[in-house]
Amino acid sequence: MGLDLNLLVPLDALLQERSVTRAAQRLGLSQPSVSAALARLHRHFGDELLTRVGNSYELTPLAERLAAHTAQALGSADRVFQTRPAFEPAQARREFTLVVTDLHLATFGRTLAALVRDAAPGVRLRFQHNTPHIVHRAPEYLRTVDGMLLAQGLLANVPAIDLYEDHWVCVVSTDPLTSALPAPEELVARPWVLPYHFPASGFSPLHALHAQGLEPRVEVAVENFLTVPYLIAGTDRVGVVPARAARLFPAGSGTVVVDLPFGAGRLVESLWWHPLHDRDPAHIWLRKTAAEAGRLVAAGTAGTAPHDTPPC
Numbered sequence: 001m002g003l004d005l006n007l008l009v010p011l012d013a014l015l016q017e018r019s020v021t022r023a024a025q026r027l028g029l030s031q032p033s034v035s036a037a038l039a040r041l042h043r044h045f046g047d048e049l050l051t052r053v054g055n056s057y058e059l060t061p062l063a064e065r066l067a068a069h070t071a072q073a074l075g076s077a078d079r080v081f082q083t084r085p086a087f088e089p090a091q092a093r094r095e096f097t098l099v100v101t102d103l104h105l106a107t108f109g110r111t112l113a114a115l116v117r118d119a120a121p122g123v124r125l126r127f128q129h130n131t132p133h134i135v136h137r138a139p140e141y142l143r144t145v146d147g148m149l150l151a152q153g154l155l156a157n158v159p160a161i162d163l164y165e166d167h168w169v170c171v172v173s174t175d176p177l178t179s180a181l182p183a184p185e186e187l188v189a190r191p192w193v194l195p196y197h198f199p200a201s202g203f204s205p206l207h208a209l210h211a212q213g214l215e216p217r218v219e220v221a222v223e224n225f226l227t228v229p230y231l232i233a234g235t236d237r238v239g240v241v242p243a244r245a246a247r248l249f250p251a252g253s254g255t256v257v258v259d260l261p262f263g264a265g266r267l268v269e270s271l272w273w274h275p276l277h278d279r280d281p282a283h284i285w286l287r288k289t290a291a292e293a294g295r296l297v298a299a300g301t302a303g304t305a306p307h308d309t310p311p312c
Helices: 005-017 020-027 031-045 061-082 102-119 132-136 184-189 207-211 228-232 281-298
Strands: 050-053 056-059 094-100 123-129 147-151 160-173 191-195 217-222 238-242 255-258 266-272
Touching: 005 020, 005 031, 005 061, 020 031, 056 061, 094 102, 094 281, 102 123, 102 281, 132 147, 147 281, 160 228, 160 281, 191 228, 217 228, 228 238, 266 281
Parallel strands: 094 123, 094 147, 191 217, 191 238
Antiparallel strands: 050 056, 147 266, 160 238, 160 255, 160 266
């Protein structure tokens, strides 16, 4: 059976709705039309895609895998047909998708959203949560989104602009804290909480420790920054987060922020994108707006702290 791209839209609706009736309503089509599309999809994939369980339908294992690919394919198609020879922000109707962490969303994302609202009220931002899986597949994944916010050192041979600087700091509980942190050798013996742990990558806030042949024991790895104090307070754990994340920790979190005892830990946040976006006027505008948002974050006029933290 030949490939029919017209089946992508009903496939996506069927996978999302898990019902011929609801898929037809969503697409504004008749049930027989959607049923016919489902029959063609059955023949193409050699799979039922939807299986009845009681009074409802569930996705088959193949359909579960198809769901993510279908959404990405439609997103790429949307970006193709949204491309115009020129971009007028005030009249534009477009959606940009950026992959970010919770920290980026609370600081840079908030600032970017304000700039976009003022200049292009018809433009929508979609923020996707970053994961190590996405980072490992970044060159491929960047084809399906408009950009990723990642630190320098994680990608190579991908276009990027630097947005603002940060630095890594240690987070420890206020309970067992003494007048000074232990020496690095003693610190390594404690259990660690590391956000976005990339064991196979040369990028790490603990690079200076690794250079000394010291390998901390990572007890907890999380895919966010702002939950770290909840895993540190009242324990002997040690966490490492960007200083801008520590400034957003809630007052009375039971943690204290201290300098890294093993190096400055400079961090540069950058916006990365696929080369296919290089000459797109809309994307060029997005990059310029992102650079302005980064400048505001660096100047301290965005992402202000809800409470003061100890000097880092």
